[in-house]
Amino acid sequence: YVTTILEDAKIYSSHAKKSSVDADDVRLAIQCRTDQSFTSPPPRDVGGNVTVSLQFLLDIARQKNQTPLPLIKPYSGPRLPPDRYCLTAPNYRLKSLQKKVSSSAGRITVPRLSVGAVSSRPSTPTLGTPSAQTVSVSTKVGTPVSLTGQRFTVQIPSSQAAVKSATPTTPTVQNVLINPSLIGPKNILITTNMVSSQNTSNESNPLKRKHEDDDDYDNL
């Protein structure tokens, strides 16, 4: 810690074209480090002081406590926040195979390996495609998985991209589900070998709409 601070202070003093490090540099270095490494909730007062006063806490508490408690819907199954705030989605994606499969023509299948995924619907735990348990079916036209949002969707080839479709014509299938909230958008486990870059921009629309609903991917 001390070494880091002193090094920073040296940098500041040389920036200010001083011949030696003095106390002000050290103070500045400490302050900058504190802001970075020890985050604190935004303080009420600006300028230098990063502590949170009781008055500030009382203010935000008053604001928060004004809203009445939400009513509870009866019979709504496991009560969890919207999926994107949960850790319930699979956090991996399986590699696609090159070979063609004809069975799922006309359908997008979303195999769900329910490791850690308690269904957030009260319905029965069965899923649409018991067969696609392991490796995915192939893709003819690959589509990249968009990781812009925290939502998981199946990609639809470019011709269908604008339509939130239920029945795309081409059997592009991808086991796409990645939970960025667990891994972070950078940790793409496997990328497909077929990428058509024009799809990325088009996908944002169907993605965006899906942000709104709480339903999971059964209806894809």
Place this chain on the structure above:
Amino acid sequence: GGSVATVASSSPGVAAVATVPPGKGGARAGTAGSLPGAGLLGTGGPLCLSQPWGFAVMLGHKVGGGVVVEDQPDVSAVLSAYNQQGDPTLYEEYYSGLKNFIECSLDCHRAELSQLFYPLFVHMYLELVYNQHESEAKSFFERFHGDQECYYQDDLRVLSSLTKKEHMKGNETMLDFRTSKFVLRISRDSYQLLKRHLQEKQNNQIWNIVQEHLYIDIFDGMPRSKQQIDAMVGSLAGEAKREANKAKVFFGLLKEPEFDVPLDDEDEEGENEEGKPKKKKPKKDSVGSKSKKQDPNAPPQNRIPLPELKDSDKLDKVMNMKEAARRVRLGPECLPSICFYTFLNAYQGLTAVDITDDSSMIVGGFADSTVRVWSVTPKKLRSVKTAADLSLIDKESDDVLERIMDEKTASELKILYGHSGPVYGTSFSPDRNYLLSCSEDGTVRLWSLQTFTCLVGYKGHNYPVWDTQFSPYGYYFVSGGHDRVARLWATDHYQPLRIFAGHLADVTCTRFHPNSNYIATGSADRTIRLWDVLNGNCVRIFTGHKGPIHSLAFSPNGRFLATGATDGRVLLWDIGHGLMVGELKGHTDTIYALRFSRDGEILASGSMDNTVRLWDAVKAFEDLETDDFTTATGHINLPENSQDLLLGTYMTKSTPVVHLHFTRRNLLLAAGAYSSQ
């Protein structure tokens, strides 16, 4: 680590260890006639007041005309409290002048007036430090810190390290202490005496300081004795104003739904005598209130939204009532047996324990950030099958709940990984489907006990979360942490529903009232606050502990609260009247576990001193002198009856007690980690 259950049955007559409560005895040298530093102002006697105050020329005049502050102008409102009163070099004079006056006052008033010493000392010292009069601050501290009450020693140690203004800036607790007023409760007579003295011309400076930093809550009645005062002071903000404890609190229980309990399936244990006809009338629920009329002290049923009763909940209630019928009635003549679950090989890493209401599972939170769930009964823990397998089962079969479980995953222990810091609090949901854990990493995690995976991470506290608990009806939960607030959450909201702000230091313990309408929080500022879930208001403030509070327990009837802290005392509070009604002395170290028996007859306390103590709760709460008068004054006479109330002390072999739980039949379970020291 593994766990071993050691059964230690209690027998009446185990030697009770009587210990002298810590903190008594004189660390104060303030007896009349022997004043340290008396040399400056001469000997005692009324004439000591007419000392050379003449040179205190700054009557009402601020030297320096306010302090130059380099902070932004919008904080000037806060910082106006930092303007110093008077000449810093004379602070010592002011303080010793007051000291002399108080030492010389009448005995009956002295105890009450002595309450001024500590807050004035701290405020004056902090003022000197904040205004950068370091040398004056240092000598002020040296001179007077030894006079303070012994229970403030920890604070004084912290204070002694605060020698520069920069030190104060980073310490939120100290800053809030500076800006809030320390509350003192003094009888009217004593107050008149003080006021008369301080308003004399030469003492005006101290009067200004008193007005600046202290809030004197006057009550009509007899001045309190030192003993009474010592019981109730100790918190960082002084005592509680009577006003703070005036709001109506609905401490009654919610009405339980009535249903007929079919008693057709008999138990194999054969509690009935042979030959007796096994005809039994279906029993009505006796857990809730018996009368059809609404209990005036109970909250309306829909005061806060509560989840509806599911079929599984109803089944659970039926089980509960059946067990309740077989419950052992405890009392001084019939003490509970204690079954102790010792965590071995935990190497001081056991930081949290919880047991389900039906005593079927026990969870441990550990410093290595794991959460481990064990099954207490012979039935192993299983997780649900994978989705593929679930599609294959027959959903119409009677034992579908068994069939969804995957036999291959059966084990006694399940380890849950996910937190990135020590787990400081754990809580099972009442329906045993969920588990909560809170950790130093600032999150509260919800785990499913059907798949043994993490479902949600609730982020709100950005600092360590010290405690969390599910509501007795499920759905809601509360958490409290280092950020000095407690938060109320619902499992289906990713942000908190309520924020309970008011404590000056970390919130270390959070508990729901049995009717789920109120939350009690214990804090490192040595107060306990009771909050209303409906609107977030603080409805009660209880002071009296001399150290951070680590355990809270509501009595099953909802009327009383028991609290335990690092000072080794268990304090009992009447919630309705807002008064301290009992003080149980005996433990010699921090009390981490408190639990009332199922019908509220016995209070069990577990401590770091490796003992479990049982106290007679019925006797502690009978014949209380709580009426309108005492409620107005704010205190009752506490009898010195700890010894009478202590029913038994049970020692473990160097295992601090971290958790206590009464089973539905009133068997006491205790848990702790063996520590070889």
